[in-house]
Amino acid sequence: MNPFEKAWENLSRNWITALPAIIILAVVLMLFNGLLGVHQQTNATLENLQNKFSITIFLRNDVDEFAVSNLISKLEARADVVRPVLYTSKDQAKTFIQNAFSLNAETLQDYNLSLPPSLTITPTKPQHAGRIQAYVQSEARNLLHDVNASQTTQESVTTQMSEFIQNIEATTQRALIFFIIFFIVAGTLLIASTIYLTLSHRHKEIVIMKLVGAHFGSVSAPYILEGILIALAAYVLSVIGTSAFGLLDLSAQLSLNALVLELAGVLLLGSFVSYLTSYYYLSS
Template sequence: MRISSLFYNLKQGLLNIWHNKMFSLASLATMTACIFLFGVFYSISVNFDAMVHNAEEGVAVTVYFDEDVTTSQMQEIGDMIAIRPEVSKYKFISADEAWETFKKEYFGDEHSEAADSFSGDNPLQYMANYEIYLEDVSQQKSLVDWLKSLDGVREVHQSEAVANTLTDFNSLIRFISGGIIIILIGVAVFLISNTVTVGISVRREEIAIMKLIGARDGFVRAPFIVEGIVIGLVGSVIPLALLFFLYKKIITYVAERFNALEGMFAFIPVTEVFRILVPVSLVLGVGIGYLGSKITLRRHLRV
């Protein structure tokens, strides 16, 4: 297509939107709502992911050994743990280290005499263990099952409730947001399709003349494709701008209002959220606009 034709069709597409204000506005509003909600859920989701990841770093699986397991057998088990993909890091705690930590935690410095009464005996002599930290909490159960199946492993401790709750909650957010976004995408495609249908019926005579004087299919369709894409594009730029300002305000508000959260984790900066959100939203907006027009043109404009 020539540059002049491109501008001509761009102008015609914009005129279609202008002539068809009410339908265009309805499509634009739905598109804005759709992308806005997508942005909101995406922002919640990435922050929640960060929260889960933060929590994961504190969630450990502890492996205790049978009494007759030798140090070299423990080393072998350690080597096997090291190559598991779901393990982010692991640490060997010898029986002596376990006793030292226990003494500090339970007797403290003031009651060290009480601890000293155990003299040379280590009451935790069979409590040497591996502390294992995971990349992804959802993998915890399979790791625990595998650890339990190993020879020489007496017991495996895990913080199942925390891990599962966090993972389940994040899945729930994604499931609900996914559902709402799919419904909104459907509504947006439907409304854009209606807008383009009205545009086609308004310009039916012009289209008929175009076809009779030798316009190519692409040229006849182009203004309607432009119409859908422009609605999609504007419908994603508006919510992105809104989200940009709201995100900053909300994280400042939440951080001030719920001081306790601040110690637990930090919100992801707006620039980092938008690095993914902007291209995805624009592609989504333009894609929905294009799809809405394309479906309608296929149905109503056989050129």
Template sequence: MKFDSIKYFFNDALKSIKRNKTLSIASVATVAATLFILGVITLTMVNVNKAVEQLGSKVEMKVFFKDEITEKQKTSLKKTLDEIEGVKEVNIETKEQALEKVKEQLNDNAGVLTAGLETKNPFPGSYTVKVNKPEVIDVIVAAVKDAEGVESIADARDIIEKVSALTNSVKVVGAVSFVVFIIVSLFLIGNTIKITVYSRKREIGIMKYVGATDWFIRWPFIIEGVMLGIIGGIISTIILSIVYNLLVSKLPSQALMGFSLIGVSYVWKVVIWEFILAGTFIGTVGSIISMRKFLKV
């Protein structure tokens, strides 16, 4: 393809965008809205996945002892726990330590509320087990639930299940919203190209008459669609980065519950390229679909 032809295609596409300003602006706005939703979904999923990883690295579970457990049974239980792949650390907490921890949590009320508990301590001893990933919890439960000296097991599976359910909900809602906006974007870009084709029907006929090939006629319209898609992608990146930066800077640390969010630089390093590719795809497909249906060349 010659340079003069490429230059002609781009100039023709720019002229067409200027001629149909209203529809072009509507197309860009719809693409930007679509990709903004995609960006929100992407950032939400990345942060949720990061939170799950952080939760997994902090997950602890308690294996409580029966009062009559022997030292031999404790040793055997610890050995079983240590041998499970994914277990980071196993620490013992005696009945006395458990009582002291409760006193610390009660602060000034400890004396009144724990009076007499030293002689009849109701708190069981336990092993605190730290794991690398939440999936290990099921393995641990299966391995020690029926072990001698084990009273009960407390774990954080309910929290993990809720986070997983939230992740799945975000995926479903996001996917449906994204598909709807993709269809609307394709429709608007297709209409923009269709109107351009109709307004230039006579010119296209003359071009064919003098020997212009089908693709020579098609390329300006494809480039026009791609331009609209890319402009929408860039605009959505700018808006997303501003909104996300405000969210990260204004969100109270208490609301994050100890979790950290990814930095706004992620938008410019990763999301922008997703947007440019998606915008190019939307523009190209919208143009091609429109021409196949309405441009008889």
């Protein structure tokens, strides 16, 4: 009987202990995949939010167009921090108000409704907003409509946005790390106990093999394969459950990469734990 057949026989004989181990490991992996799906959706939402986050800097009504153009060029030169800058002239702002509120030109003139020219600056990340504001304050202070108001209005929003995004990312990352550690600990205990129980049932057979001079590899191979089969079965069951319950978008590249890494980690854990358990038992 080859090692694979013997490993399968061991699983069939000890299914009462192997099956719960497989199910528990599969559930842990499914929970991890579900959390990974939440993390995936959260990242997509945050990325969309980051793309929409912008800073509006109001300029003086008599601002020099050349100075504005020069400031825009300096800002856009930092492509790692700033996305393309949008300049809205005073006339464009007036047209925007007129269209947004369905007002005619006479009404705008009678009530003196107007906005100053402005720059809409979109950071590559909300965390860069503070640096951008500081740069504009130092390099183009004489172009700003109201220095204090411009700084105060954006500062609170920027801080809250940055903290919100960082907190969500940190929380999901900590949760993922927790499930990875939990799976390693649970997998180690379950696989080790299952393999040890199998070794105990095969004690007489193992003693005979050692007496006839069988080396460690030939004796331990079926039990190492048994650990790999337990881990692989748990992985397959978790993928089926993940797909059935829609816990993870399997069409996304991130999901496929995660599943490949999961498979490698599961097989590594199964082989390593069963090897150590076999080595400990056979050496005692």
